[in-house]
Amino acid sequence: MIQPNIRPHPKFVNVFISGSSEKLKLYTKNLDKGKLIYGEKIILKMDEEFRLWDPYRSKLAALILKGSQKIYLERKTTCLYLGTSTGTTISHISDIVSNGLIFGVEISERSLRQLIQNTSSRKNIIPILGNALNPQEYSMLIYKPVDLIYQDVSHPDQANIAIRNANLYLKEGGMIILFIKSQSIKSTVKSEEIFKNELNTLKSANLKVLEKINIDSYAGGHLGVILEK
Numbered sequence: 001m002i003q004p005n006i007r008p009h010p011k012f013v014n015v016f017i018s019g020s021s022e023k024l025k026l027y028t029k030n031l032d033k034g035k036l037i038y039g040e041k042i043i044l045k046m047d048e049e050f051r052l053w054d055p056y057r058s059k060l061a062a063l064i065l066k067g068s069q070k071i072y073l074e075r076k077t078t079c080l081y082l083g084t085s086t087g088t089t090i091s092h093i094s095d096i097v098s099n100g101l102i103f104g105v106e107i108s109e110r111s112l113r114q115l116i117q118n119t120s121s122r123k124n125i126i127p128i129l130g131n132a133l134n135p136q137e138y139s140m141l142i143y144k145p146v147d148l149i150y151q152d153v154s155h156p157d158q159a160n161i162a163i164r165n166a167n168l169y170l171k172e173g174g175m176i177i178l179f180i181k182s183q184s185i186k187s188t189v190k191s192e193e194i195f196k197n198e199l200n201t202l203k204s205a206n207l208k209v210l211e212k213i214n215i216d217s218y219a220g221g222h223l224g225v226i227l228e229k
């Protein structure tokens, strides 16, 4: 079988690509060799494992494929991840921030248990059982300010969750990557209206919108937003 030509992403550190620009595939280099998280395909190359990053399973991959220019993820980034679920996206972020740290908050005990099983040998993930709407709950565990908040929670109060966590834990000049799902807010109101209201709430809390990208073709009804504190 022909091996895909895996090469570094021209913009994002520790993200890899194969294929032409019309059929681009994304990968991250497996930090936890031999372990898969969600049945993702692995490509072996020069003693390394490249995990195929599925944009239909991970909204961050969708945001990159949709052309985001503002995603901030470096090897040493410290991140607060809200809504980890069982570990699909956080595991790819863990591959990327290989010398950094991720505090991962999840409200569901069952999902958190699975997250721990999936990622226990990853040294850069700290799993936290908590409600992202009440960020003081986990203040004992977040022992330093973060460079980035990544938020993907299915909750009607998405803007307020971002604001409360940014006020407590995000450095000045730090970034937020936030996914707003219109259906989690109100199914009777038009998506555009919901997005506008949430963005206004975020702006009124002094968060500057750097980028807005509709990722509907990968994740129905979702808008990806990147903000700066």
Ligand SMILES: C[S@@+](CC[C@H](N)C(=O)[O-])C[C@H]1O[C@@H](n2cnc3c(N)ncnc32)[C@H](O)[C@@H]1O
Residues within 6 Å of the ligand: 057, 058, 059, 082, 083, 084, 085, 086, 087, 088, 089, 090, 105, 106, 107, 108, 111, 130, 131, 132, 133, 152, 153, 154, 155
């Ligand atoms: C869409 S899933 C996250 C998928 C995950 N980000 C990924 O890409 O792999 C949303 C998650 O948010 C969690 N969640 C919902 N409300 C929450 C809250 N208030 N605090 C923390 N997590 C919450 C849910 O339990 C669920 O696991």
